[in-house]
Every structure is written in structure tokens, then in C-alpha cells.
Amino acid sequence: MIRLIAADMDGTLLHSNGYITKKTADIIHKIQKSGFEFIVNTGRDYYSAKKELDAAKITCDMICNSGACTYDCFGNPFHIVSIPKSTAKKILEIFQRHHAFADISTDYGKTSIENPEALLK
Known part of the structure; x- marks a missing residue:
């Protein structure tokens, strides 16, 4: 049973012009309303990813910095891997x-x- 759908941003969620289209945002909202978890997994930093998601009115958990940082839908960090x-x-x-x-x-x-x-x- 599928419970989670994860998507990259660049080359996947983002239109070639660098934004999330209304059609894509509507599909994500439909996925979330259907009871599936939706998460963004990106190489971008949190602020860059959040800016694009906010513009499309998408709220979700995020895996950022190629997996080094994870955040809940409110921006609270789950886990941050840092270099001393x-x-x-x-x-x-x-x-x-x-x-x-x-x-x-x-x-x-x-x-x-x-x-x-x-x-x-």
C-alpha cells in the first residue's frame, strides 16, 4: 500500500521556468487530501525549497541539502547533519x-x- 509520495524539485516539481505550476500544485493538494503523505526531497537548502513551496501554497515535510537536513511541515528540524x-x-x-x-x-x-x-x- 502506498502511504508516501516523495518528489524532487529541480527537474521534477519545478517548471522549466523555475516555479511550481498551478496544475502541479493542484495535484499535490489532491494527493494530500486523499490521505497520502507528500514530501519534497531536494538538494536545495531549506529556505530555497520553502520559497518555491510557499509560492505554490504547498505545505509538507522536506528533506533538504541532499539528505543532510530534514524538516517537518512547520519548518522544525528533525535531523541536521553538520560538519564540525x-x-x-x-x-x-x-x-x-x-x-x-x-x-x-x-x-x-x-x-x-x-x-x-x-x-x-
């Missing part, structure tokens, strides 16, 4: 040494290593 600060500093040093660019997800959203001192605060 000392490890994050070592990673930043490696990226800086190789003049590499990386996006980093934090509790406050996505950032880059362009300003590592601000990031570590």
Missing part, C-alpha cells in the same frame, strides 16, 4: 589553496567561500 567547525576550516583552506569555488549550505542558507571569515562566524 574544525573540519570546515580545513576544507576552506584546501579550497583557498587551490583557488576553488564552492557553495556551502549553512543553518542560515547557502553561501560561498568568497568570504571565509564571515562564513565561519
Whole structure:
């Protein structure tokens, strides 16, 4: 018996223009009203995913950051997997040494290593 339907955002829920269409939102609402759980599973950070879901008036639990963070439909975290600060500093040093660019997800959203001192605060 199916109890849960999970969907990715980019390339699945989101239209090619980057938003959830009314038709897709209506289907999700119908799924939820039928008694099925609906959950979003995305590589996006919470705030990016929530912005798109709010615009479509969709409320659901979310798995974000490629599985590193899970949230209930109210935005309360179930589980957050984080990297210790000392490890994050070592990673930043490696990226800086190789003049590499990386996006980093934090509790406050996505950032880059362009300003590592601000990031570590």
C-alpha cells in the first residue's frame, strides 16, 4: 500500500521556468487530501525549497541539502547533519589553496567561500 509520495524539485516539481505550476500544485493538494503523505526531497537548502513551496501554497515535510537536513511541515528540524567547525576550516583552506569555488549550505542558507571569515562566524 502506498502511504508516501516523495518528489524532487529541480527537474521534477519545478517548471522549466523555475516555479511550481498551478496544475502541479493542484495535484499535490489532491494527493494530500486523499490521505497520502507528500514530501519534497531536494538538494536545495531549506529556505530555497520553502520559497518555491510557499509560492505554490504547498505545505509538507522536506528533506533538504541532499539528505543532510530534514524538516517537518512547520519548518522544525528533525535531523541536521553538520560538519564540525574544525573540519570546515580545513576544507576552506584546501579550497583557498587551490583557488576553488564552492557553495556551502549553512543553518542560515547557502553561501560561498568568497568570504571565509564571515562564513565561519
